[in-house]
Amino acid sequence: MESIDVKGFRKKNKIKQIQLAEFLGVSQSFLSQIENGTRALPEDKLDKILSHTEWDSSDLTIKGNVIN
Secondary structure (H helix, E strand, O other), X not given: OOOEOHHHHHHHOOOOHHHHHHHHOXXXXXXXXXXXXXXXXXXXXXXXXXXXXXOOOOOOEEOOEEOO
């Protein structure tokens, strides 16, 4: 999985880190590692983010390229 700007997405949508972690079913420390680039966002978690219709994922990017 490529590096995804989860932190930028989260901040744009005004989602707290703990809220997104709980939504994804991961620990806050795991999400922090994803945001800091030390872990990759699993594809199933990316799919879960993209399926949430109340969040704007229009500029969620993989290394600068829009993914949806």
